[in-house]
Every structure is written in C-alpha cells, then in structure tokens.
Amino acid sequence: MISQTRRLRRTPFSDGVEAQGVSAYTVYNRMLLPTVFESVEADYHHLKKHVQVWDVACERQVELRGPDASRLMQMLTPRDLRGMGVGQCYYVPIVDETGGMLNDPVAVKLSEDRWWISIADSDLLLWVKGVANGYRLDVLVDEPDVSPLGIQGPKSDELMARVFGDAVRDIRFFRYGVFDFEGRDMVIARSGYSKQGGFEIYVEGGDIGMPLWDALFKAGEDLQVRAGCPNGIERIEGGLLSYGNDMTDDNTPHECGLGKFCNTHTAIGCIGRDALLRVAKEGPVQQIRPIAIAGDPVPGCDRVWPLYAGDKRVGQVTSAAWSPDFNTNVAIGMVRMTHWDAGTELRVDIKGEERAAVVQEKFWL
C-alpha cells in the first residue's frame, strides 16, 4: 500500500485517472504515475490494438529562458544541438562532469532563448539551477505548470485528429506543432514512451487538464479509448530504457547504448565532455543488452538480479517481464563486454533462484 500525502503530488489528470479505475501507482519525480488499470497484461493488449490516454504529468518540465538558454542547454548534454531547430524535440543524455548520467530527458526547443526539458525521474531542475548560478548565466530556470498527457496506440492519429483537426497527422516523429484547444495553445509532439506510435500534449495550466481529458474520452468512445500508462511489458520488448531502473549516475551514455546521441567532439561546452572523450574513443566495458530469461513468468524486478557466467559475475538484469506476444521473459540488463555478444548463455540469480538467460541480438519489438 502507498500512503498518499501532498508530498507525492497529484496531477491535473488525477481525478480522471481515479474515475477510470487506476489500480496501482508508482512515484516519479515526487508525483503519482499510474502503472496499472485493468492488469498489466490487459493494458498491454489494449495498448497494442487501440488508443490510450496517459497521465504522464510526472514528466515535469525544466524551463530555460533568456539569452544564455541555448548555451546552458549545450552545457548539459554531449549531443550537439547546433543543428536543432525550433519545432524539434531531441532525446538528450544529460551528464555530470564525470560523464555519469543525471537524466535522459527530451529537450523541446521553443525558440532560440526558450527550452523545455521533459525529464525522467531525478530533480534535474536542481542541477540546472546550480550550474546556471555557478556560471552566472543570464537565464531563468524553473518548473512551469506544464503537464504532459500521452496519447499512445495505433489509433492515436485518429483520436487526435478528432480533437485537434487533421493537421496533427502531419506532425513528424520528434517534431511538434502548436494547436488550439478551447482557446489555449498546446504544444503537441509526435513522441511517447511506447513503440505503438502517438503523441505527447504539453498541457500548460493545470485548469485545462480535465476539460482536455474529458474531450479525448468523449471523442474516442467508438475507438475504445481507455486510460493507460507506460506499460511494463511493452517498454521492455521495445528496449525503452528507464532512468533509475536500467541506468543511474554510475553509468555513461555509452554504457546505456546512447553513444549515437553523443557528439563528444563537437559538443563544445558540455560539462562532461572531457570525461566522455576517452569513453567515446575506446568504447565502454559494459553495455545494456536485451536478455531473454527462460522458464515461467518472472516476478517483478524490484532489485538488481546478478548475471553469472560460471562463477563470475558479468552483469545484472534491471527490468524484466513475461511477454505474451513473444512467449518468453523479456529483460534489460547491463553486461560486461566479455559476455555481451548475442547468443551468449548466462545464468541470472532471481532472489536465490537460478534461471538460464541468453543475450539477444536486438530488442523484440
């Protein structure tokens, strides 16, 4: 059971989530994030077939505004942002001075001097504020009243077109447009934490949250729209990483397989650049891999499960679930380079029970 207090913040959509019968939560950025409605498996099948509305308000925004906003944004990430235009969203690893991951958010460029960073589960606001203060940058940094609402699933385009007009269909992947809802501007991006397609609506002003929620459900009745949430099976099948689960500040972006988002040579000004130059050159000694675990459905992965080759510990599993569609336990783990080749047979220790595990070539998706 979870004890609900003000500290675990409700969202503009919490009343809607409760009315739709949420049955479990997690806490993410000190905010409630639904994890189950009907059941993880029923939610999973529905997500892959229909369309869901997700309360992901817990993806809080860090807003940078002012003449130094773009300079500060580049200080935070090894991804080269020079080619990024207004209207684009970039997945950006955020690193500290040692190259350790502090967050893996999506940056939204609103104008040359205004950005939103849509964060994973850590108080990135405090890092950004500390850096801005220490370097005496001319920029305002705060958390605005903006709450993302996810629309995910194969019928997302149809549902969104009914509420915002057909122009939403033209939004390209990781681009956004600005659309009207009841006289209010909303940033709508084609993005989201599933592989089923969809959008994220950056809802500015908590008061408009429930009117939008209700409009979406009304418009989508015949589409079988339901409340949903990031799905613990689907996101592992698709290899979507979870900060705090699959990586922490112990890990570099390269260990997380995010080297393709690092332009270490050209990302001039990035605080962690020096530390990452060597990693970029020599490569990491451990890396995230998809892993199949044999046997019956595994329990919830509430702690690290060590991976062994013989008596030697060679890694760990950090997320796992039974996949109905692929008929195996799908998992995400960090594996030493000596044992990370596809097909490598390992053993995983699940709270004292040993299971066979095999490194996969790629995620299932």
Added chain:
Amino acid sequence: MISQTRRLRRTPFSDGVEAQGVSAYTVYNRMLLPTVFESVEADYHHLKKHVQVWDVACERQVELRGPDASRLMQMLTPRDLRGMGVGQCYYVPIVDETGGMLNDPVAVKLSEDRWWISIADSDLLLWVKGVANGYRLDVLVDEPDVSPLGIQGPKSDELMARVFGDAVRDIRFFRYGVFDFEGRDMVIARSGYSKQGGFEIYVEGGDIGMPLWDALFKAGEDLQVRAGCPNGIERIEGGLLSYGNDMTDDNTPHECGLGKFCNTHTAIGCIGRDALLRVAKEGPVQQIRPIAIAGDPVPGCDRVWPLYAGDKRVGQVTSAAWSPDFNTNVAIGMVRMTHWDAGTELRVDIKGEERAAVVQEKFWL
C-alpha cells in the same frame, strides 16, 4: 497499491522491515520509506511508550570532502556555521538564489574538510554538485553508502546502551559520537524525526545493516522493541515539518518558522543571502502555524486544503491527523499574517466539506 521496481530503491534494512510486517510505504528520495506497521494509531501509542527501530535509509547523505567543503557548506545555507565544531549536527535550511527552500536537512560536521548532509526529499546532491562545478570548488560531492537507522522512543537510551555501551547515554542533543559495532565505526547522533527522544545511527556500508538490525531486536526483546517509522500523528503534534508537504521551494525559511536558523547578516557566502536580507528585515507575510480542526477524524491530507476567513482565502492546511492523546484533529498550515494570530477562527475546505479550524498558540507536543 505501489508497483515495486529497482528505481524505488530498497534499503539495507528492507528485509527486516518486511519480516516485521510493514503494511504501507511512501517513496522518499526514490527509496522505500515504511509508513505503517500495525496501524498508524497503534504505532503511535507504542512509539510514545517503548522504543522503535526506524528504517530511515531514505535520509540519504550528500558528502562534501576536500579543502573547499566548509566554504561550500556555508554557500548552501543562511545559518552561520562558523561556530560549529566537529561532533555537532545542525538543522540547516538550504536555499536557492531567491531564498526558496530546496531542502531542510541536518548537516553533520565530520572534520574541517568533510561533511555529511542528511537530506529530506529532494535531490539536493544535484544542486550541490551543480554549484560546486559552477564555482570550480576544490571538493568532491557524492552520495556515500550510508543509511541512517533511527532509534526512537523513551526506552531508546536503554536499548542503545545494551548494544553500544553506556557511553551512548552521554551523547548530547544534536551531537554525535563514534561507536564500534562488530569492528565497524558508526556515527551515532542524538537526533531523529520524533519528539520522543532517541538516536540516529549512520550505518556506513549496507552489508552491516541487517546484523545491526538483528542485534537491536535481540537486545530489546524485553523492552518490547518494534519496527517503526516516522509517525503521521506524532510528528504533527510535535510540529516537525515535512519538506514537500508543509513547505516547498516556493517558501522561504522565515515562512516556515525557521528564521531562528537563519543568520542572514553573518552567513557570508550563502547563495540566497541577498534575497533573504529583506525577508529577515521585514518578516514574512505568511507563516506556518499549528491548526486544530473540529469534528470527526479527518481523512489523509493528500493535497492542499484551502483555509478561508469569510470568502477570502487566507492560507492552506498541508498535514493533518486525528490525535488520540489531544482528542482533536491536529494540523500544520501556512497562514497569511492577517489571520495567523492564535485563536483566529477559520474554515478549512476538505475536498468540498467545510470544517471549523482554529489557529493555535503552539504545537501540542
């Protein structure tokens, strides 16, 4: 229900907590914090009469180490630290450049160049790292493997003496000593998040957590020692504030009644000093107050409850519980200066239900 994943970190004591029958959790610093064992009320009576062992590992430490450690520590807080010696613990409001509270931790001075900051619920580590980096300070900042274990209740001295020897009885309030357990040094402070007296053991190294836990329970059998946790009734009676519940980064220390911990004129170097000088001079326009709420036991305070005088909103309640010992609903709220005098009669809106509420002279304790 709460979905348990690695991201919501277990503690070195989680196995013990589960064996003792924890029945509810909250999440604090992305770590599990027990909130109920038998029931909030049964736990409350036991805490006031016997002794409890609390898994408060979620009070993570931010360690500062290096030549600039003391300088950095003073940059973080408006409390003047010049008179603080090794062996002392200080409750220190931490503020940003606007004077907004980022955390309300306890600072532990281990030596002139080494500090622990025992934090409330926000990633203070990221603020401190950002500041240290921006100001190019010569200091290491990280989160060590240190997990506080609370011993609280009137029989705390007796239990602790049995495990650590009679010298623990001599530790003064907000002082610490270093004691041996199975060949390991442990910092033990007379402090804790209750008004019933007790200690906090800073357990260094997760591996020694359960041996210590077991030793405490074995030594305290006849003292009726039990697993416990910060108690939602007792802490409100005693006026112990909760960061995220009773105050946020919107509030200054003065609004939180923590002006006595601010030496704004002499805390040279504090980042928020300029912003707080005016507040210190003119006083805040709203402040935290004890508030009694009439009627039957109130529900859990999972969101802000507005306070009204006539039609005018004059504040909000942020924590509340039924107190068996004082036979009223005890509450903590933030009240505008026009209505904060003791005895002022207000109305509180509890999710649509109005109740009479009266500002109190002091907390119940």
